Amino acid sequence: MRVLVLLTVAAALQPGPLLRPSQTPGRFDSAAVVNPVVLPPTEGDPLWRMLYYGTSGAWADPAAKPFLPTGACGLATSPDGVAWTRVDGERADAAVFGPADDLDAWDGLHVGVGDVVRADDGESLVMFYLGGARATDGLPPGMPAGIRMRIGRATSADGGRTWTRDGA
Numbered sequence: 001m002r003v004l005v006l007l008t009v010a011a012a013l014q015p016g017p018l019l020r021p022s023q024t025p026g027r028f029d030s031a032a033v034v035n036p037v038v039l040p041p042t043e044g045d046p047l048w049r050m051l052y053y054g055t056s057g058a059w060a061d062p063a064a065k066p067f068l069p070t071g072a073c074g075l076a077t078s079p080d081g082v083a084w085t086r087v088d089g090e091r092a093d094a095a096v097f098g099p100a101d102d103l104d105a106w107d108g109l110h111v112g113v114g115d116v117v118r119a120d121d122g123e124s125l126v127m128f129y130l131g132g133a134r135a136t137d138g139l140p141p142g143m144p145a146g147i148r149m150r151i152g153r154a155t156s157a158d159g160g161r162t163w164t165r166d167g168a
Helices: 002-012
Strands: 032-039 048-055 072-078 085-087 110-118 125-132 149-156
Touching: 032 110, 048 110, 072 110
Parallel strands: none
Antiparallel strands: 032 048, 048 072, 072 085, 110 125, 125 149
8 A cells, every 4th residue: 555655646746846935924934944754644644744844044042143944843744745735833933843932941942853753652743853052152162053952852642733842
């Protein structure tokens, strides 16, 4: 079954991007969309799910100058793996996962999707994400805010529409 689905997708695919930056001003992904992680359909979920990160050209702290296409994370779904529809998240910028509310947190400046897998229950999703802080202490002079990135983990029980940070 999976082979037939992949062959159908390959036959329908035309050259060109599958997802472009949003045309909506102020949306988290209006300047760039990057690093897709795509989950194929399952018996319980007939949709393809793409998690990606994007930026509007600004980070959580307006004083920080973005140097990466990270910022926040989005979700798009597709019935065929070719035609994608963005899913608006609950954040004001429509992201499904964004920097921590605390600007001083280790992931308070920007975040990006690293990888997403289905949990052992077959329904929940686990995302390993990167996060950057605005702190520059301990870095060589001239290093930009956000360069010190770390890896975090978050889980979703609703197909990637909302996420809860895990860990210490």
